[in-house]
Amino acid sequence: xxxxxxxxxxxxxxxxxxxxxxxxxxxxxxxxxxxxxxxxxxxxxxxxxxxxxxxxxxxxxxxxxxxxxxxxxxxxxxxxxxxxxxxxxxxxxxxxxxxxxxxxxxxxxxxxxxxxxxxxxxxxxxxxxxxxxxxxxxxxxxxxxxxxxxxxxxxxxxxxxxxxxxxxxxxxxxxxxxxxxxxxxxxxxxxxxxxxxxxxxxxxxxxxxxxxxxxxxxxxxxxxxxxxxxxxxxxxxxxxxxxxxxxxxxxxxxxxxxxxxxxxxxxxxxxxxxxxxxxxxxxxxxxxxxxxxxxxxxxxxxxxxxxxxxxxxxxxxxxxxxxxxxxxxxxxxxxxxxxxxxxxxxxxxxxxxxxxxxxxxxxxxxxxxxxxxxxxxxxxxxxxxxxxxxxxxxxxxxxxxxxxxxxxxxxxxxxxxxxxxxxxxxxxxxxxxxxxxxxxxxxxxxxxxxxxxxxxxxxxxxxxxxxxxxxxxxxxxxxxxxxxxxxxxxxxxxxxxxxxxxxxxxxxxxxxxxxxxx
Numbered sequence: 001x002x003x004x005x006x007x008x009x010x011x012x013x014x015x016x017x018x019x020x021x022x023x024x025x026x027x028x029x030x031x032x033x034x035x036x037x038x039x040x041x042x043x044x045x046x047x048x049x050x051x052x053x054x055x056x057x058x059x060x061x062x063x064x065x066x067x068x069x070x071x072x073x074x075x076x077x078x079x080x081x082x083x084x085x086x087x088x089x090x091x092x093x094x095x096x097x098x099x100x101x102x103x104x105x106x107x108x109x110x111x112x113x114x115x116x117x118x119x120x121x122x123x124x125x126x127x128x129x130x131x132x133x134x135x136x137x138x139x140x141x142x143x144x145x146x147x148x149x150x151x152x153x154x155x156x157x158x159x160x161x162x163x164x165x166x167x168x169x170x171x172x173x174x175x176x177x178x179x180x181x182x183x184x185x186x187x188x189x190x191x192x193x194x195x196x197x198x199x200x201x202x203x204x205x206x207x208x209x210x211x212x213x214x215x216x217x218x219x220x221x222x223x224x225x226x227x228x229x230x231x232x233x234x235x236x237x238x239x240x241x242x243x244x245x246x247x248x249x250x251x252x253x254x255x256x257x258x259x260x261x262x263x264x265x266x267x268x269x270x271x272x273x274x275x276x277x278x279x280x281x282x283x284x285x286x287x288x289x290x291x292x293x294x295x296x297x298x299x300x301x302x303x304x305x306x307x308x309x310x311x312x313x314x315x316x317x318x319x320x321x322x323x324x325x326x327x328x329x330x331x332x333x334x335x336x337x338x339x340x341x342x343x344x345x346x347x348x349x350x351x352x353x354x355x356x357x358x359x360x361x362x363x364x365x366x367x368x369x370x371x372x373x374x375x376x377x378x379x380x381x382x383x384x385x386x387x388x389x390x391x392x393x394x395x396x397x398x399x400x401x402x403x404x405x406x407x408x409x410x411x412x413x414x415x416x417x418x419x420x421x422x423x424x425x426x427x428x429x430x431x432x433x434x435x436x437x438x439x440x441x442x443x444x445x446x447x448x449x450x451x452x453x454x455x456x457x458x459x460x461x462x463x464x465x466x467x468x469x470x471x472x473x474x475x476x477x478x479x480x481x482x483x484x485x486x487x488x489x490x491x492x493x494x495x496x497x498x499x500x501x502x503x504x505x506x507x508x509x510x511x512x513x514x515x516x517x518x
Contacts, residue, residue: 032206033147035202035206036144036160037163040140043167044171045168046133048168049175051172096206096209105128105132111189142410146407159337177323180319218274224260224264231260279409280405289512303386314372328383329384331387356389359392360389360502364495365495368496436487440483
């Protein structure tokens, strides 16, 4: 695909002009939006759709629990490393050409993942999937921002946000359904129709951009940033299993990440042609938006990492039912994005973001009061409220972050925006999983101190007969209940922790300049 298309910047400009209507807006705006959305949804779904299929893949590929986790880790690391160069590649080869190449590569890699017959094969193919899928989300955002007039950016970001935010939420539901009724391979095969339709639309209606052939690629800067991101992802993914800083591996990865990131910052501010332009971070709205989207990333996927095991292990729900309970969260996000897309521009974006933060905080506070006996309705409506909150944050934040950013930084800006969200998600998942393990141990010890045969309450006739102190099975049953209660409290502690993280984003709103009314 890279070999075809436009050969020079002048031809790119002519083609872009031909694809533009007399009003200055691209022709076939609806088809452009549909094509972009298909590519966005396809990539966003794959961040979580494979999670529920891991046990089935583990048995089919004869892998251990630690080995099968590389199916997720390889994709995350590859996507994280390849997200930053999206801006340079789009400027060098043309946005349309790069977009079509990535959609093609992602679709082919998905087919290879579905056809894999060994663990080694699927890990390599997932790496390819991450490499080609890394640029789909930032490129789709850049195309929509350029295609819609400035006063319609709120509506454009609402459409784009539906794919980015709802995809990961609905991924476990769709993945569970396909795995249960078909086969785990269909988790990857489902990308074929999405990819083919998206590619046809991109090649047909998406306008090409002017290529910047004079721009040099900062190989040293890219290598430093790639090492920093890769080491950070490895540290976060393997930290819990390796007991964090008691492991030499984790210490080495932490040192590499910190040192390479420091060297990258020095290179960025001193090199003649840096990998990422420092001017990108001089825009106050964009810089504040990066911090807020980092915190949104923590909440988005960390909650999804906690809820499925809570529902399945503690409450006893099957996989499909768990997916159905989580689905309304995505519906809430979708409805909120549609509403806020119409309100954006009429109401101060900071007020909408503040409303979203408050809704998420309320839902997390309610989740911190869960018990293992709560009704399903409570699980659903707290998810809907949290989904509403995410929708009210994401659209105005995406709009205001790019409202004052120079258009020449748009490709790099959207890549950095996606990277910060993904890094936030990785850090959030690692932190909550670690806190859950630590809090469970602490709670088990504290509750266990109260469980002794000399306390009168332990001899009440209402207690289960299976809790017999004089038998091994009775002690095991009592220990099982203590573990269950300790784990439950560990989940609730995590929910209240995430509530405070969400509220910590409020001061960043004071750094955002209000958008001037048109």
